[in-house]
Amino acid sequence: MEPKLEVTMDEYLPLRDVVFKTLRQAILRGELKPGERLMEIKLANKLGVSRTPIREAIRKLELEGLVLMIPRRGAEVAEITEKSLNDVLEVRKALEELAVQLACERMDEEGLEALKKAAKEFEESLGSEDVTRIAEADVAYHDIICRSTDNQRLMQLLNNFREQMYRYRVEYLKKKECYPQLLREHQAIIEAIEKSNKETASEIMGQHIENQVTAVTDSLRHK
DSSP: OOOOOOOOOOTTSOHHHHHHHHHHHHHHTTSSOTTOBOOHHHHHHHHTSOHHHHHHHHHHHHHTTSEEEETTTEEEEOOOOHHHHHHHHHHHHHHHHHHHHHHHHHOOHHHHHHHHHHHHHHHHHTTSSOHHHHHHHHHHHHHHHHHHTOOHHHHHHHHHHHHHHHHHHHHHHTOGGGHHHHHHHHHHHHHHHHTTOHHHHHHHHHHHHHHHHHHHHHHHHTO
8 A cells, every 4th residue: 555645845845855854754654665666757746846855864764774775776664673673772761760860960940840741741642643743742751851951962972863863752652551550650750850769760761761662572583
């Protein structure tokens, strides 16, 4: 069955970025399947654009790990493997644990209120059927913790790494049975930061990431 790709124009974004967002969302939502070839001419015709923004978008998707360039075959949607999952989430776990430890020291009242608001918005997003909206709400929650560290290098690393994490976040958030646990973890992290309890905050954050690894690994093994 043909994927229903459709470009939603944004007057504030260059065409190449609009095409990139369209293809990225199609991969994350599973409209473009793992292993599916990305034919430039076919995609250009489907989206009503030239091949140039398609080529540029594919290059960016390759940098994110969402697309692989295969010799003599061209571009195709990358498979989600246990190895890639573990590689990405091992690094995420270390960075997020450091971030939450620093947040315990440096987050002010304004940041804490923003974090509570983000947790509430994440909870509200769970009522929707839009997994990308839920993922964005989760990203927003973790971004507040990241920004509160006031460590430019750490923020840069997490920002650069966020795109590679996004696919696994989406896979995890497809599992609705995990939602109650996610909400409890978000709340427990807030409480630990409020008490400036670095050890507890780091432990909960580490478990938060480990649960994601377990759930996505289980999903991969039963596909």
